Amino acid sequence: MTHQQRPSPYPDRSGVVGQAGFAGRSAFVDLAHRSHRVIVEHQHPSGAYPASPTFSAYQGFAWFRDGSFTAEGISRYGDVASADRFHDWVNGVLTSRQAQIEALVAAAAAGQEVPVERMLPTRFTLSGGEGSVEWWDFQTDGYGMWLWAVTTHARRHGLNLERWRAGMELCVDYVAAFWDRPCYDWWEEHLEQRHVSTLGALYGGLTAVVASGALDDVRTARASQIAAEIRKLTLDEGVRGGHLTKWLGTDAVDASLAACVVPFGLVDVDDPIAAATLDAIAADLDVDGGVHRFSADVFYGGGQWLLLSALQGWNRAVAGDHAAARRYLTWIAERATDRGELPEQVPDHLLAPEHRAEWIERWGPVATPLLWSHGMYLILADELGLLDTAHHGGVR
Template sequence: MPPTSPAGEDSGVPASAPAGDTSADLVELARRSHQVITEHQHPSGAYPASPTFSAYRGFAWFRDGSFTAEGISRYGDAESANRFHDWICGVLSARGEQIREVVQATAAGEETPMERMLPTRFTLDGDDGSVPWWDFQTDGYGMWLWAVATHAKRHGVDLSRWRAGIELCHDYVVSAWHRPCYDWWEENVEQRHVSTLGALYGGLTAIAAAGVLDDERTSRAAQTAGEIRKLVLDEGVSGGHLTKWLGTDAVDGSLPACIVPFGLLDVDDPIAVATRAAVARDLDVDGGVHRFRADVFYGGGQWLLLAALLGWNRAAAGETGAAWQHLRWIAAQATDDGELPEQVPDHLLAPEHRQEWLDRWGPVATPLLWSHGMYLILADELGLLPEVTR
């Protein structure tokens, strides 16, 4: 996070803020984001994806929750993040035998049937749930390894608290990383997605460096991460930029995560520079970011969490003006109650498909806790969070 200081006593303006930006509303939205996330956190520690949306209510994802927990951790609420990581550790420990079966099958050269792989979402109590979903997906497991290691380092938490879950998650990722699976958006199960591979790389490298694994697991984590990176560079680059999946030339709004925070590429690597440019060119409109050009979900609107992700990357690359544009765009989408939706129907890519999703699932998820978590992350990158609690 860049160093900041008030522009004037109690002005609430980070030194890095654009001239003329009072930022009071941006700071207040950070406070509100923390409130929304924590007031909806389940007693188990789980963060529900959305407390009101018909298809998300009552369920938690490792993917959404890991980024939400990162925002909460950056805000300074270590206890809320600890409780989330406790919940995940419990979910994994309860499935220890299932994970060991996957590991043993992979070691024997066998492929575990998809229905025996770990699910993508869980009930808030940690059960599998009875409603079919788009399983399986591996990205969230890599994301959690990154999130728990990053949080523990930030707040000086002893990672041995979550060692049992970390070891199981590591073993599962090392055994399953190479398989095609659904992407972040729960589509295209037949593909190997670059953003998924980036999340797995980020998780394995973070946990290998954290010192919580034994020597054998640390070595396997580093080796697997190296294999993932080589595969992406060999087959997941086209036109000089990262691609949506191996073998295509399309881009996806999730691709910047391979750079920041997962570190598969350095911020100034030419492929990273080209990836940011490709995502901005194809998917960014006035600060709001689409998922991908062929998106039809709710008509293919602009996603707040992806605006924050691209802003996060731009801030890390020194493009602070563009990063501030993303932050202000996100804030402008808040409801009167300060709740952030999943997406907004501006610049729809496929407006003819919007009504079918409204008929199927009702209004767009609002609030989406992942949107609030990502807002906190970008606000921190731009120096706003010290203004929230000072």
């Protein structure tokens, strides 16, 4: 089913979301339609999904990380064409940098110390270029996420991965060369650490591409080997008190760790480490269904992030706790604006309220809409059976 076959989303109903309450199925479904519309209305002609079309620091840029989860939500919604265009964009970004990637991989193979400044960026302009403003650029998680997203999308809809094979090969080569190097985390912090959520994303991407059968034997073997090394390293050095940790060697948790369970499968849903990790996140970072990033967060005062509530809900749904998952979905839906737009975070239960004003002065109001929030809403709504499931082909 394509999105053209769905009912017209949100026709002249600007006040239907907001704080009016989400007691019935139809309101959740309406917000799913609205989420799809927000995403596709802002998708660039290149296929890129801008992180946020209005937020000063994100406007005009796209991340593989945000885009991969947004594309997954769009794929589940059934808009194959939109997701295809995003994957085309990523493939083009990678293939246009083939010489750079090959040079980086060769330098690593020769034992050369490659400076951070030479690494691939984490964010790109919507046309696939590199921005002129300095950013916290060396992050590898998005490259693993894209491998997971493109293979999952293709499997769900019975698509031929040959369309994106060139980019996938380059992506695997890059990840294989630099997977164990410290880099910035999901939140673009702590360049000096090896982050468990990053390792989980790389594991998820490598195992997904191996399972797809799309690569040659040499790359398949290499990807399998590195995935095994990632898992061993994480279990050896990234588990404390029975749960996964924010980075190797710490006791702290981070809400992004839930992705190491679902969707990336670094630890299985039934593994006691998975349950302990989700429980640690809930205990340290979850207040009434709103999930903080990490306990020391000061960004915009350290609010609650909608996409992280969706990630926690996704995990609970897969584990069979649909009541808990629906509570997360409800919390997210009730934070939508009157226009049906989902922000990046909300100022509920701020961890560091004294820092909120400085960020507003620096970058303006919180990013609204954040396309990643809308993509995650679609994923969780789908897990709870609120989207038409005819298009899944047995794949969620």
